[in-house]
Amino acid sequence: MPALPNEVSDDDFKTWVKEKWGYKKLPMAGSTPPGSSRFFRTGDWAAKQPKLNADNCISCLKCYFFCPDSAITMKPGNDGKLRPEFDYFYCKGCGVCSNECPGRKGEKAIYMEDL
Amino acid sequence: MARIAVTGDDAVALAAKAVNPDVVAAYPITPQTIIVERFADFVADGEVDTEFITVESEHSAMSACVGASSAGARVFTSSASAGLMLMYEIIFIAASSRTPIVMAIANRAISGPINIHGEMTDQMLFRDSGWISLFSEDNQEAHDQTIMAFKIGEHPDVLLPVAIGLDGFILSHAIEGIEAVSREEALKFIGGERTAELKLDTKDPISIGLLHLQDYYMEARAQIRDAQERSRQIIVEVFNEWEKLTGRKYKPVESYMMDDAEYAFITMGSSAGNARTTVDELRAKGEKVGLIKIRVYRPFFGDEITKLCTNLKGIITIERAHSFGGPGGIFSTDIKSALFNTGLSPNVAEYTIGLGGRDTLIKDYHNMYYRAKDAFNEGKNLPIYWWGLRE
Numbered sequence: 001m002p003a004l005p006n007e008v009s010d011d012d013f014k015t016w017v018k019e020k021w022g023y024k025k026l027p028m029a030g031s032t033p034p035g036s037s038r039f040f041r042t043g044d045w046a047a048k049q050p051k052l053n054a055d056n057c058i059s060c061l062k063c064y065f066f067c068p069d070s071a072i073t074m075k076p077g078n079d080g081k082l083r084p085e086f087d088y089f090y091c092k093g094c095g096v097c098s099n100e101c102p103g104r105k106g107e108k109a110i111y112m113e114d115l
Numbered sequence: 116m117a118r119i120a121v122t123g124d125d126a127v128a129l130a131a132k133a134v135n136p137d138v139v140a141a142y143p144i145t146p147q148t149i150i151v152e153r154f155a156d157f158v159a160d161g162e163v164d165t166e167f168i169t170v171e172s173e174h175s176a177m178s179a180c181v182g183a184s185s186a187g188a189r190v191f192t193s194s195a196s197a198g199l200m201l202m203y204e205i206i207f208i209a210a211s212s213r214t215p216i217v218m219a220i221a222n223r224a225i226s227g228p229i230n231i232h233g234e235m236t237d238q239m240l241f242r243d244s245g246w247i248s249l250f251s252e253d254n255q256e257a258h259d260q261t262i263m264a265f266k267i268g269e270h271p272d273v274l275l276p277v278a279i280g281l282d283g284f285i286l287s288h289a290i291e292g293i294e295a296v297s298r299e300e301a302l303k304f305i306g307g308e309r310t311a312e313l314k315l316d317t318k319d320p321i322s323i324g325l326l327h328l329q330d331y332y333m334e335a336r337a338q339i340r341d342a343q344e345r346s347r348q349i350i351v352e353v354f355n356e357w358e359k360l361t362g363r364k365y366k367p368v369e370s371y372m373m374d375d376a377e378y379a380f381i382t383m384g385s386s387a388g389n390a391r392t393t394v395d396e397l398r399a400k401g402e403k404v405g406l407i408k409i410r411v412y413r414p415f416f417g418d419e420i421t422k423l424c425t426n427l428k429g430i431i432t433i434e435r436a437h438s439f440g441g442p443g444g445i446f447s448t449d450i451k452s453a454l455f456n457t458g459l460s461p462n463v464a465e466y467t468i469g470l471g472g473r474d475t476l477i478k479d480y481h482n483m484y485y486r487a488k489d490a491f492n493e494g495k496n497l498p499i500y501w502w503g504l505r506e
Binding site for chain 2: 004005006020021022023026027028029030031032033034036044045
């Protein structure tokens with residue numbers, strides 16, 4: 001019989017998601033421990049992933065504000081300017097960041113790449 | 116146990132009263148209304164400790180039941196026909212949430228045209244939902260099975276909701292003598308409190324019923340599949356324990372006069388009563404005929420049915436239900452499928468009877484029998500035929 005979800009530790013849950021447990025091991029009724037979405041690799045859903053062409057980034061933060069999964073953080077580069085960093089563990093590849101990206105002189109800084 | 120005269124609905128309401136569930140959320144619909152009305156009386160008169168949730172629809176009724184059961188409560192509800200249709204979405208969620216809700220269904224024809232009388236299609240429709248599904252031949256069975264349903268559903272190897280069917284009006288509104296089980300006996304049988312291991316508890320939080328996409332949905336559904344399979348054994352065990360308590364014998368598939376039978380009626384619910392009397396009358400005339408009664412519809416006990424068919428020349432399926440455009444009757448298709456796996460090939464005559472509550476009398480059963488037997492003697496099967504239909 002499957003375990004109860006509240007007996008699954010954070011580390012167990014990370015293993016569960018990584019190994020994609022089968023039905024004999026999963027707790028029943030689609031149940032999970034609390035706060036488990038932190039460890040859930042929604043990045044698996046992506047068909048495309050955003051990539052950065054730093055030369056075209058004007059550090060406008062639009063991608064950061066528009067990302068529906070908070071999968072973008074802004075980190076300063078060597079020149080001190082903020083650039084997006086993508087968390088591919090959560091990024092579902094929706095492409096909103098790329099769509100919103102104004103880029104430089106019509107050239108996008110964020111483009112989507114097929115997986 | 117004293118015998119009392121009650122309707123089928125009263126028999127079910129008395130069973131629910133004996134169980135004293137934590138929560139009842141239900142919405143009245145003919146012919147189930149008496150169950151909810153009586154239970155509301157018990158609540159108002161302080162005869163049960165139940166929290167009775169008056170809801171605005173059946174969709175809400177079943178939703179409230181799933182919520183309460185997920186929190187560990189023992190939950191009862193009741194519906195029929197159009198009410199079931201309205202709670203359909205949540206019927207499936209009750210199974211996937213593994214909530215052992217017990218629902219009595221006064222089986223009624225589905226609109227349209229609108230009709231309030233007996234037919235089993237409403238309950239047979241959700242056979243693929245994961246619910247355990249039982250039917251009653253008489254009011255005593257409706258009473259007994261309502262109590263047994265809690266024990267079956269709440270078993271840790273099962274944890275599935277259970278539906279108890281009783282034919283609308285034919286049982287739900289007809290008065291028969293029953294032996295009512297007391298609260299003491301009922302709670303001794305099923306356990307005083309439900310012990311739910313998996314439950315919503317603010318002190319020890321979990322999430323239930325989360326989004327499962329391509330990555331986990333099949334695994335979640337496979338758990339329901341296995342719980343249904345495990346329930347076969349639990350159902351038999353609970354029936355056996357019930358016999359020890361009450362002396363009343365229950366089996367998933369029951370047989371009558373089958374030892375030397377060459378032909379058999381196979382039916383479900385109150386139709387089994389007419390079939391039984393017909394068997395007695397035909398036996399008196401020297402006909403070698405018996406009866407197979409399907410009590411548990413899901414899980415389907417195909418092996419138990421086919422074992423009884425080993426020496427039969429022909430079977431006559433009689434069901435108060437129909438699947439338009441189907442390959443035959445609804446449960447008779449299941450039976451034919453089970454027979455295929457055994458290599459047995461008795462002739463089969465299939466009948467749909469009594470849709471929308473139309474009477475099917477003993478003489479009709481005689482006529483259905485002779486019509487089938489004539490065909491069997493010529494080595495023929497009879498495709499599904501609507502008995503009593505005017506052309």
